[in-house]
Amino acid sequence: MxxxxxxxxxxxxxxxxxxxxxxxxxxxxxxxxxxxxxxxxxxxxxxxxxxxxxxxxxxxxxxxxxxxxxxxxxxxxxxxxxxxxxxxGGQPYPLLRETLTYLAAKYRLFIVSNCQTGYIEAFLEHSGTGSYFEGHQCFGTKNLPKADNVREIIERFGLQAPAYVGDTDGDYQASRANGIPFVFAAYGFGEVPEFEARLEQFSDLRSIL
The missing domain is CATH 1.10.150 (DNA polymerase; domain 1)
Structure with a gap:
């Protein structure tokens, strides 16, 4: 759906x-x-x-x-x-830029990660995707849990109906703590108890959004 x-x-x-x-x-x-x-x-x-x-x-x-x-x-x-x-850098998942191009035409895009300060910037530089994302937040900035950082992005940018896309139980818990839909990246590193949508590959976002 x-x-x-x-x-x-x-x-x-x-x-x-x-x-x-x-x-x-x-x-x-x-x-x-x-x-x-x-x-x-x-x-x-x-x-x-x-x-x-x-x-x-x-x-x-x-x-x-x-x-x-x-x-x-x-x-x-x-x-x-x-x-x-x-x-x-790292290995971007297949069709990352093509899928982000499609999504950015319709949605506002952000990143929240449990990484150190500077790591998201390294991703944006190596992947060449900096222009697609309006903002980002990470654990290293204030040593806050992911749920708090997701909430900060929602409040700072005035998001009305966001969803969180992630691959671990921590991502799932952060989405639930903020009462927003969770999209499970099943190709990643973790398992989750439930989700609103499941991705077998990153480009599946095009078919559900």
């Missing part, structure tokens, strides 16, 4: 692009700068925590570190991850 919306707010990782290989490389470079992370950081491990807030990511990946070590390593990883994202 087609959704009746005036705007779309997108998650980033697992929804617009897959940058897990780039992020993994950043983690590995960070590991070389410390002595207390003994094991390799695999692509599979990074994929398993993609989309989670930063504290959750580091608690799950490095539960054996002390609080001080975890915070120090988080800052090093953030530096290396952002450098890697700016240099290499």
């Amino acid at each position: 087609p959704l009746s919306v005036d705007s779309l707010i997108f998650d980033l990782d697992g929804t617009l692009w897959d940058a897990t290989a780039t992020v993994t490389e950043g983690f590995r470079r960070a590991r070389q700068r410390v002595s207390y992370v003994p094991t390799d950081i695999t692509l599979e491990a990074v994929r398993a925590v993609t989309g989670q807030p930063y504290p959750v990511v580091y608690e799950r990946l490095f539960p054996y570190l002390t609080a001080e070590q975890r915070e120090e390593f988080r800052l090093i990883c953030a530096e290396e991850e952002l450098a890697s994202a700016r240099q290499h």
